[in-house]
Amino acid sequence: AQSVTQPDIHITVSEGASLELRCNYSYGATPYLFWYVQSPGQGLQLLLKYFSGDTLVQGIKGFEAEFKRSQSSFNLRKPSVHWSDAAEYFCAVGPQYSSASKIIFGSGTRLSIRP
Amino acid sequence: EPEVTQTPSHQVTQMGQEVILRCVPISNHLYFYWYRQILGQKVEFLVSFYNNEISEKSEIFDDQFSVERPDGSNFTLKIRSTKLEDSAMYFCASGRQSNTGELFFGEGSRLTVL
Numbered sequence: 699a700q701s702v703t704q705p706d707i708h709i710t711v712s713e714g715a716s717l718e719l720r721c722n723y724s725y726g727a728t729p730y731l732f733w734y735v736q737s738p739g740q741g742l743q744l745l746l747k748y749f750s751g752d753t754l755v756q757g758i759k760g761f762e763a764e765f766k767r768s769q770s771s772f773n774l775r776k777p778s779v780h781w782s783d784a785a786e787y788f789c790a791v792g793p794q795y796s797s798a799s800k801i802i803f804g805s806g807t808r809l810s811i812r813p
Numbered sequence: 814e815p816e817v818t819q820t821p822s823h824q825v826t827q828m829g830q831e832v833i834l835r836c837v838p839i840s841n842h843l844y845f846y847w848y849r850q851i852l853g854q855k856v857e858f859l860v861s862f863y864n865n866e867i868s869e870k871s872e873i874f875d876d877q878f879s880v881e882r883p884d885g886s887n888f889t890l891k892i893r894s895t896k897l898e899d900s901a902m903y904f905c906a907s908g909r910q911s912n913t914g915e916l917f918f919g920e921g922s923r924l925t926v927l
Contacts, residue, residue: 730915732915734918740920740921741904741918741919741920741921742856742904742918743918744915747915788855788856792916800846800858800861800869801846801858801906801916802858803848803855803856803857804855805854805855806855
């Protein structure tokens with residue numbers, strides 16, 4: 699069965715500290731992988747995506763993620779967080795080569811920033 | 814930059830009433846989706862729509878739900894007889910013509926059923 703696991707429900711880091719949000723997936727084949735961010739009361743904004751090629755992908759707002767096939771992981775990282783990064787982060791997977799691919803979301807990780 | 818737009822941003826309705834949520838996807842997209850997020854929970858897939866028909870639907874999408882693309886630009890979600898548990902944020906999304914798998918989401922419509 700297809701699934702996405704984000705083991706951390708809530709993480710608090712200090713402003714300026716580094717960040718890593720974990721994501722593991724279960725899928726039949728190599729999926730498309732995404733990270734979305736949701737600020738309070740807002741919609742979902744795409745941070746970055748992995749389709750193929752270089753396993754380290756760069757996204758917006760200084761975020762990056764690394765696809766590790768052997769670990770079925772796609773962890774999100776940022777070297778130095780800013781107070782504006784406080785939000786809910788969702789990892790998601792979607793199938794390749796599907797006529798109408800749906801995305802499956804993880805349960806999300808809420809990020810709080812300590813001043 | 815093109816974006817997906819949704820109306821209304823917030824709707825309050827009485828249990829048993831019909832609700833229609835509207836979405837205008839990005840103009841050259843061909844794949845359309847509705848997702849739901851109950852407060853504090855994960856974003857759940859409801860339905861996908863392609864070539865004027867439903868491609869896939871989840872177990873949540875029962876006979877009370879329907880989708881339509883009435884005029885080539887709007888994409889609507891109708892809930893025929895709302896229940897308390899339908900209270901949620903409903904997100905519309907659209908996908909590119911080439912189906913890269915990336916979805917573009919609207920800002921959501923919050924539905925409150927009393």
